[in-house]
Amino acid sequence: MFERPDVGERAVLVHIDFTSQSEGEDLGEFTELVTSAGVEPVATVTGSRNQPSPRLFVGEGKLDEIRQSIAFNEADVVLFNHALSPSQERNLEGELKCRVLDRTGVILDIFAQRARTHEGKLQVELAQLEHMSTRLVRGWTHLERQKGGIGLRGPGETQLETDRRLLRERIKSIHRRLGKVRKQRDQGRRARQRADIPTVSLVGYTNAGKSTLFNRVTTATVYAADQLFATLDPTLRRLELPDIGGVVFADTVGFIRHLPHKLVESFRATLEETTDASLLLHVIDCSDERRDDNIDQVENVLVEIGADEVPVLQVFNKIDLLEGFQPRVDRDEDGVPVRVWVSAISGDGLELLSDAVVERLAENVVHHHVQLHPRDGRFRSLLHQTGSVLSERHLDNGDAVIEVRLQERDWLQLLRRAGIEPEQVQLVSPDTGPASR
Numbered sequence: 001m002f003e004r005p006d007v008g009e010r011a012v013l014v015h016i017d018f019t020s021q022s023e024g025e026d027l028g029e030f031t032e033l034v035t036s037a038g039v040e041p042v043a044t045v046t047g048s049r050n051q052p053s054p055r056l057f058v059g060e061g062k063l064d065e066i067r068q069s070i071a072f073n074e075a076d077v078v079l080f081n082h083a084l085s086p087s088q089e090r091n092l093e094g095e096l097k098c099r100v101l102d103r104t105g106v107i108l109d110i111f112a113q114r115a116r117t118h119e120g121k122l123q124v125e126l127a128q129l130e131h132m133s134t135r136l137v138r139g140w141t142h143l144e145r146q147k148g149g150i151g152l153r154g155p156g157e158t159q160l161e162t163d164r165r166l167l168r169e170r171i172k173s174i175h176r177r178l179g180k181v182r183k184q185r186d187q188g189r190r191a192r193q194r195a196d197i198p199t200v201s202l203v204g205y206t207n208a209g210k211s212t213l214f215n216r217v218t219t220a221t222v223y224a225a226d227q228l229f230a231t232l233d234p235t236l237r238r239l240e241l242p243d244i245g246g247v248v249f250a251d252t253v254g255f256i257r258h259l260p261h262k263l264v265e266s267f268r269a270t271l272e273e274t275t276d277a278s279l280l281l282h283v284i285d286c287s288d289e290r291r292d293d294n295i296d297q298v299e300n301v302l303v304e305i306g307a308d309e310v311p312v313l314q315v316f317n318k319i320d321l322l323e324g325f326q327p328r329v330d331r332d333e334d335g336v337p338v339r340v341w342v343s344a345i346s347g348d349g350l351e352l353l354s355d356a357v358v359e360r361l362a363e364n365v366v367h368h369h370v371q372l373h374p375r376d377g378r379f380r381s382l383l384h385q386t387g388s389v390l391s392e393r394h395l396d397n398g399d400a401v402i403e404v405r406l407q408e409r410d411w412l413q414l415l416r417r418a419g420i421e422p423e424q425v426q427l428v429s430p431d432t433g434p435a436s437r
Contacts, residue, residue, distance in 0.1 A: 009039060009040060009076065009077075010039075010040050010042045010073065010074060010075045010076055010077070011034060011039045011040065011041050011042065011075055011076075011077045011078065011079045012041075012042065012043045012044070012045060012066060012069045012070055012073065012075045012077075012078045012079070013027075013030065013031065013034060013041050013043070013044045013045070013079050013081065014044075014045045014046075014058070014066060014078060014079070014080045014081065014082075015027045015030065015044065015045070015046050015047075015081040015082075016046070016047050016048065016049055016052075016057075016058060016062075016081075016082065017046075017047070017048040017049075018048070018049055018050065018051055018052065019048065019049075019050050026257065026290070027044070027046070027081060029256075029257070029290075030079075030081040030103065030106075031044075032207075033103075033106050033107065033110065034079055034106060036110050037106055037109050037110045037113070038113070039077070039079070041079075042073040042074075042075055043069045043072075043073045043075065045062065045065055045066050045069055047062050047065075052082070052088075054088075055087075055088070055091055056088065056091050056092055056095065057080065057082065057084055057088045057092065063092075063095060063096075066078060066096060067095070067096055070096060070098060075098070076098055076099065077098060077099045077100070077101065078092070078096055078098060078099070078100045078101070079100075079101050079102075079103075079105075079106055080100070080101070080102045080103065081103055082102060082103055083102050083103060083104055084100070084102035089101075089102065104131060105131070107256070108124070108127055108128050108131060111124045111127065112124050112125075112128065119178070119181045122174050122177055122178055122181070123178065125174060126171065126174045126175070126178065129167055129170060129171050129174070130171065132167070133164070133167050133168075133171070197238075197245075197246050197247065197248055198244065198247050198248070198278035198279065198361050199247070199248045199249075199250060199276065199277045199278050199279075200247055200248070200249050200250070200277060200278065200279045200280075200281060200357060200361075201249075201250040201252060201274045201277035201279075201280050201281070201310075202214055202249070202250065202251050202252060202280075202281045202283055203252055203255070203274055203280050203281070203282055203283070203298060203302065203307075204254060204255065204281075204282055204283035204284060204298055204315075205254060205255055205256065205284070205285065205288075205294040205295075205297060205298055206254030206255060206256050207254065207285065208254065208283045208284055208285040208288075208294070208317060209283055209285060209317040209318055209344045209345075210251055210252075210254060210283045211251055212317075212344040212345060213281075213283055213315065213317060213342070213344035214235070214237075214249060214251040215344075216344050216347060216350060217239065217249060217350065217353070217354070218237035218239050218249050235250070235251045236248055236249070236250050237249050241354065241357065241358050241361070242358060244358055244361050244362060244365070244407060245406075245407055245410060247357075247361065250274075250277065252274055255297060255298045255301045256297070257293075257294075257297045274302070274305065274307045274310070275305055275306050275307040275310065277307075277310055278310075278311070278361060279310070279311050279312075279313060279357065279360055279361060280302075280307065280310050280311065280312045280313070281312075281313055281315050281357070282295075282298060282312050282313070282314045282315065283315045283317050284314060284315065284316050284317060285317060285318050286316040286317065286318055286319060286321075286322065286341065287318045287319075287321035287322055295314075311360065313337060313338065313339075313340065313356060313357065313360055314338060314339040314340070315339075315340050315342060315353060316339060316340070316341045316342070317342055317343065317344050318343060318344075318345070319341050319342065319343045319348065319349070320343040320345055320346050320348065325341065326341075326348075327340075327341050327342055327343070327348050327349025327352050328340075328341050328349075328352070329341075329352050329355075329356055336359075336360070337356035337359055337360060340352055340353045340356050365405060365406065365407055365408065366404075366405070366406065366407075366408050366411050367403075367404070367405045368403075368404050368405075368411075368425075368427055369401055369402070369403050369404075369427065369428050369429065369430050370383075370401070370402050370404060370425060370426065370427060370428070371395075371399050371400070371401050371426045371427075371428045372399060372400045372401075372402060372426075373398075373399055374398055374399075378418055379414070379418040379420060380400065380402065382414050382417060382418055383402060383404055383414065386406060386410060386414065388404045388405055388406035388410070389402055389403070389404055390403040390404065390405055391403040401428060403430070
């Protein structure tokens with residue numbers, strides 16, 4: 001029985017192309033994942049097969065090549081750019097005499113390193129435990145060599161059952177604690193909905209620049225770096241936008257192709273910030289050669305979490321990496337902004353983005369010209385207090401015509417405060433009456 005190291009610093013990467021699979025994993029992205037995990041890739045073994053081997057995932061010849069690469073490079077961990085079954089991991093470890101991790105294990109390790117908040121750590125631990133529960137037998141094979149039968153059962157079975165029970169209890173405990181977190185988030189969302197405060201959620205492929213853009217727009221200090229999954233924990237910031245008022249911006253975890261289902265389930269509470277948003281900003285690295293594929297992957301995850309019906313504004317980020325490219329807004333046939341080209345690093349195009357967000361959220365904005373009598377001084381004062389008065393002119397008879405633009409919810413709230421019914425408001429055309437000199 002070999003001793004498995006606690007951590008692996010030098011890794012051999014394994015990537016196999018399968019002709020039976022229409023969509024495989026990307027080796028370049030996997031290398032970025034491994035580097036983000038703090039591991040040094042010292043060699044890469046590639047190959048092709050019709051389909052995975054049920055026992056070892058790879059064939060005997062490829063297994064010998066991996067074994068030789070481990071010895072030559074003095075590697076202490078082998079990382080597969082694929083999902084391995086528990087038995088395949090166990091068999092590979094026995095053959096290679098070193099630690100073996102699959103793609104999901106690498107992503108879980110990165111998440112464990114990056115989680116900062118109590119909620120984030122709970123979500124990562126839950127995903128790790130659920131992933132580990134199917135692989136628990138690997139570490140206890142030396143205790144299972146006892147013969148079975150009455151009076152002959154070895155300590156391995158007892159130890160395994162104890163570990164499984166402890167895992168189940170811990171998973172239940174985390175589910176309960178995450179349930180409390182979800183209730184707290186629900187209360188916050190309900191409070192924003194009661195106040196009718198729109199939520200703008202940033203989504204996108206990992207390393208597309210979401211956190212950098214979030215920091216630029218909201219002047220927050222969310223950790224941002226040129227690496228996959230630089231930040232996991234959701235961050236909310238309130239921002240005042242013209243004509244809209246208070247808007248809550250939410251920075252969420254980045255997506256990735258074939259995001260492990262257990263991670264999606266574990267981060268359900270976090271991803272609900274996306275499903276309940278008023279508008280999604282889909283941040284896209286426009287300089288990435290895999291841009292279109294990344295867009296498809298994000299849209300697939302949005303469908304999986306039930307956010308595919310939320311309105312989307314695409315933000316093509318990193319135009320500073322495209323020579324001669326200028327910020328712009330692309331509109332659909334109805335003139336609605338659907339795409340904004342910006343650079344979060346340089347700040348180019350952020351004003352266009354702000355205007356596009358306001359335009360997409362301003363579907364419930366009212367724009368009125370209101371004629372007020374001298375006795376309506378309180379209502380006039382309330383309108384000025386909100387900062388929604390665009391212009392004001394006085395008529396010869398002493399009345400005032402005030403041009404206002406504000407959210408419909410704020411308009412109705414002002415009417416209630418002034419004790420005025422909506423039908424009592426005297427709305428006029430912009431050119432009503434001559435202005436007094």
